Structure formats: structure tokens, C-alpha cells
Amino acid sequence: MDHKPELRTVNVTRYVTPLREGGSMPAIAEADDGFLYVLKFRGAGQGPKSLIAELVGGEIARALGLKVPELVFANLDAAFGRTEPDEEIQDLLKASVGLNLALHYLSGSITFDPTVTLVDSVLASQIVWLDCLLLNVDRTVRNTNMLLWHGELWLIDHGASLYFHHSWQNWQERATQPFTYVKDHVLLPQAADLDSVDKEFSALLTPELIHSIVSLIPGGWLITDSPFTSTEEHKAAYAQFLISRISNSETFVKEAQNARASLI
Numbered sequence: 181m182d183h184k185p186e187l188r189t190v191n192v193t194r195y196v197t198p199l200r201e202g203g204s205m206p207a208i209a210e211a212d213d214g215f216l217y218v219l220k221f222r223g224a225g226q227g228p229k230s231l232i233a234e235l236v237g238g239e240i241a242r243a244l245g246l247k248v249p250e251l252v253f254a255n256l257d258a259a260f261g262r263t264e265p266d267e268e269i270q271d272l273l274k275a276s277v278g279l280n281l282a283l284h285y286l287s288g289s290i291t292f293d294p295t296v297t298l299v300d301s302v303l304a305s306q307i308v309w310l311d312c313l314l315l316n317v318d319r320t321v322r323n324t325n326m327l328l329w330h331g332e333l334w335l336i337d338h339g340a341s342l343y344f345h346h347s348w349q350n351w352q353e354r355a356t357q358p359f360t361y362v363k364d365h366v367l368l369p370q371a372a373d374l375d376s377v378d379k380e381f382s383a384l385l386t387p388e389l390i391h392s393i394v395s396l397i398p399g400g401w402l403i404t405d406s407p408f409t410s411t412e413e414h415k416a417a418y419a420q421f422l423i424s425r426i427s428n429s430e431t432f433v434k435e436a437q438n439a440r441a442s443l444i
Contacts, residue, residue: 223275237338
């Protein structure tokens with residue numbers, strides 16, 4: 181698959197409404213291209229790390245052929261928050277001046293409900309494999325982070341992925357470990373094709389592709405609270421983590437299969 185990831189940059193022109201879900205307080209906002217976006221703020225609780233996870237996770241999913249809303253860099257002007265009457269939102273806007281991340285708003289989409297919609301085993305296996313790779317703890321029955329839009333399943337919100345980067349302790353070792361939280365994955369019961377998906381996806385995610393996705397991370401989102409001395413070294417560590425994890429994918433696949441066997 182020839183996938184050269186590239187993100188557009190838009191300028192936020194209008195703050196429409198907050199989405200008071202979780203701690204990050206994303207918002208629906210309009211940009212200068214006329215589209216609505218779900219805007220994720222750099223100044224929110226988890227800071228740039230959740231934006232990095234969102235960017236890397238979303239673009240890896242897209243490279244694998246899964247449905248993900250378009251991701252864009254969203255520029256926030258310093259004057260933007262001055263007219264905002266809500267103090268909490270005003271503080272968030274002030275802390276997020278500059279480059280943020282946004283997802284195209286899927287107007288009219290509905291939250292995926294596993295009791296209503298059955299996902300076929302191949303697609304379920306693909307999504308479980310992706311989330312094991314990304315260490316995504318946030319695709320559970322309680323919070324599926326999937327939407328149905330025009331009859332197709334779309335993946336959203338990868339901000340809780342790559343949780344190793346909140347400390348960077350023993351990150352090389354953690355790259356090869358299983359993903360134990362897979363037992364709570366909403367699609368695990370349907371994921372009967374993990375072996376074939378593993379072969380296909382491991383081949384698609386070449387080191388070159390991983391490096392090209394990681395290279396998209398803005399330098400201004402890096403270095404803070406990290407053991408690295410340069411943005412290049414920091415990006416190289418993200419790429420190395422993912423490449424190592426892909427080359428040891430049988431570990432997380434086996435964990436997922438064992439967890440599934442105990443469920444069904």
C-alpha cells in the first residue's frame with residue numbers, strides 16, 4: 181500500500197460548542213476551510229502527548245485501510261479566546277495557542293453499540309490488532325470510540341494510546357510486552373481472524389511507513405518531560421517502539437487469542 185501521510189493545516193475561526201466528555205474538553209469548532217472539526221487542545225489535561233497518540237494512532241489506522249476521520253493541524257490564534265465568557269474554556273484556549281489537532285466532524289454519525297451492530301470477524305480482528313499495537317485502553321463496552329456513519333464503522337479518539345510515553349521508563353522492554361487490557365476490548369469476541377490479520381498488517385507497516393507517520397509530529401509537541409535531548413531523538417524513539425512492537429506482534433496476538441478463548 182503506497183501511503184504517504186500528509187496533514188493539512190487549518191485556522192480555527194469559530195468555537196462552536198464544548199464536548200464535555202472525559203477530562204480533555206475537546207470542542208466542535210469551525211475552520212477557515214468551512215468545515216466543522218472536533219478540536220483537541222494542546223493545553224488540555226494530558227497536554228501534547230494525547231495529541232501525539234491521536235496523530236500517530238489515527239494515521240497508522242488510516243494506512244491500514246481502516247476508516248478514520250481526516251486529521252488536520254488546527255492553528256489557534258492568540259486573540260481567539262478573548263471573547264469566550266466561560267473562564268475554564270478561556271484558560272484552555274489561552275494554553276492552546278498555536279498548533280493543535282482536529283478530526284473532521286462526522287455530522288449525523290451515531291455511537292457504535294455492540295448490542296445493535298454486529299461487526300464481521302475480519303474487521304473486528306483488524307481493530308483489535310491495531311489497538312494491541314497502539315496499547316489503546318479506550319475501546320471498551322463502556323466507551324467504544326467508534327461511530328457509525330453512512331453505514332460504515334469509523335474509529336475515533338486514539339488519545340489514550342501509547343501510554344508508555346507518559347513516563348518513557350523501560351520503553352524498549354515495554355515495546356515487546358503483551359497488551360493485557362485487550363481482555364476488555366469491545367470487539368474481542370468477534371476477533372476470530374487475528375492470525376491472518378497479523379500477517380497482513382505486519383507486512384503493511386514497514387519501518388519506512390512508521391518513520392513517515394512519526395515524522396508528522398510537530399517539534400513543539402515534543403521533549404517536555406522526556407529523557408531525550410532533541411526532537412529527532414524523541415521521534416526516533418517513537419518509531420523504534422512501534423517497529424519493535426510490530427516485529428514482536430506474535431506476543432500481543434497470542435495474548436488477545438488467549439483472552440478471547442476465555443470469553444467464548
